[in-house]
Amino acid sequence: MPIALLALTLSAFAIGTTEFVIVGLIPTIAADLGVDLPSAGLLVSLYALGVAIGAPLLTALSGRMPRKTLVLALMSLFTAGNLLAWQAPGYGALVAARILTGLAHGVFFSIGSTLATALVPKDKAASAIALMFTGLTVALVTGVPLGTFVGQHFGWRATFLAVAALGLIAVVGSALFLPRGLAHRPPASLAQQARVLAEPRLLLVYAKTAIGYGGSFIPFTFLAPILTEVSGFEPGAVGWVMLVYGVSVAVGNLWGGRLADRLGPVLALRWIFALLAAVLLLFQFAAPHKALAVVTVLLWGAVAFGNVPGLQVYVVKQAERFAPQAVDVASGLNIAAFNLGIAMAAWAGGLIVSRLGLMHTPWIGAVVVLVSLALTHWSGRLDRRAGIASQGPQAAAAH
Numbered sequence: 001m002p003i004a005l006l007a008l009t010l011s012a013f014a015i016g017t018t019e020f021v022i023v024g025l026i027p028t029i030a031a032d033l034g035v036d037l038p039s040a041g042l043l044v045s046l047y048a049l050g051v052a053i054g055a056p057l058l059t060a061l062s063g064r065m066p067r068k069t070l071v072l073a074l075m076s077l078f079t080a081g082n083l084l085a086w087q088a089p090g091y092g093a094l095v096a097a098r099i100l101t102g103l104a105h106g107v108f109f110s111i112g113s114t115l116a117t118a119l120v121p122k123d124k125a126a127s128a129i130a131l132m133f134t135g136l137t138v139a140l141v142t143g144v145p146l147g148t149f150v151g152q153h154f155g156w157r158a159t160f161l162a163v164a165a166l167g168l169i170a171v172v173g174s175a176l177f178l179p180r181g182l183a184h185r186p187p188a189s190l191a192q193q194a195r196v197l198a199e200p201r202l203l204l205v206y207a208k209t210a211i212g213y214g215g216s217f218i219p220f221t222f223l224a225p226i227l228t229e230v231s232g233f234e235p236g237a238v239g240w241v242m243l244v245y246g247v248s249v250a251v252g253n254l255w256g257g258r259l260a261d262r263l264g265p266v267l268a269l270r271w272i273f274a275l276l277a278a279v280l281l282l283f284q285f286a287a288p289h290k291a292l293a294v295v296t297v298l299l300w301g302a303v304a305f306g307n308v309p310g311l312q313v314y315v316v317k318q319a320e321r322f323a324p325q326a327v328d329v330a331s332g333l334n335i336a337a338f339n340l341g342i343a344m345a346a347w348a349g350g351l352i353v354s355r356l357g358l359m360h361t362p363w364i365g366a367v368v369v370l371v372s373l374a375l376t377h378w379s380g381r382l383d384r385r386a387g388i389a390s391q392g393p394q395a396a397a398a399h
Helices: 003-033 037-061 067-087 091-118 122-154 156-177 190-197 200-220 223-230 235-263 265-286 290-304 307-322 324-355 358-385 393-398
Strands: none
Touching: 003 037, 003 067, 003 091, 003 122, 003 156, 003 223, 003 235, 037 091, 037 190, 037 324, 067 091, 067 156, 091 122, 091 324, 122 156, 122 235, 190 200, 190 324, 200 223, 200 265, 200 290, 200 307, 200 324, 200 358, 223 235, 223 358, 235 265, 235 290, 235 307, 265 290, 265 307, 265 358, 307 324, 324 358
């Protein structure tokens, strides 16, 4: 694999770290800036909103820009956003920094797959994409708990300075090793994206994605204050619990992909959404007990991201049937739906915390996930009426 691909992987690692590390730092930031927990939670919501806007809109607008120039611009913006967060004089500046980095995130991952495949022979394309996205997984397993540890012991600003340093290394690596003149297909225009959004069956998938993925983030956004205020953990222990969560996510993502291959995306998503709702409900009762809380967080990680492969496979299958001219657009918009779900969930979680209390977030999150389970069941019924097979190839072969 070319060294340029490692520069892209490092970029993905830095971006993944800055996206999720904020969850472990919310109580620290709230106390330091003199804001309440819901306001601190908006830092998750506004970042995700920046991703959701940046992915479709800015990717379309930057379609004619040379790829190397675009990557350097994006990672420079990302680094500048984290430096602004490091030096933010107050809450408003930190909000602006999170939106800036979210915009860079959205465009980077919209073009990342095509960049990775342009660097290698065609028979290495899948491996190149997998390596680049490994940066995100490794960020959850190592970057987020390490960033949380740094923030707890040296102040939350130190975490953003460290991530900015990673961004700067990624800029230098991309400048040195990413070749010029990389071939790329022009991204979908805004008109093409609008046509995809007019297809009801694809809108149903996007609703499942936003609601099912977002339901988990209603309590996850406030996991750190739950662990310290309800479970009784010391702030310094939050990073270790995030490490447990990250390792579990890495395993759960692989498990979710295999389940979707075996059972088909619809049946796999039914199982995963049902398990996720059950785990969130379990956390409602386990949170006051340290050992049970950690075990539940371990289970939570295993199912929280397990729905991602199934949702992505399903949106591609639906797009091939209902919008075959815009499969890539449909898939990209599903990524935006994930982040829209995070944005709405973090905002809704803040309202729940301010009006009802921290420990109303797990059970409400479970109810929201059950809505997505119902939508998944409805999708399966519509598929059967249309004569579309819902089994995975492995399950079909077994019969």
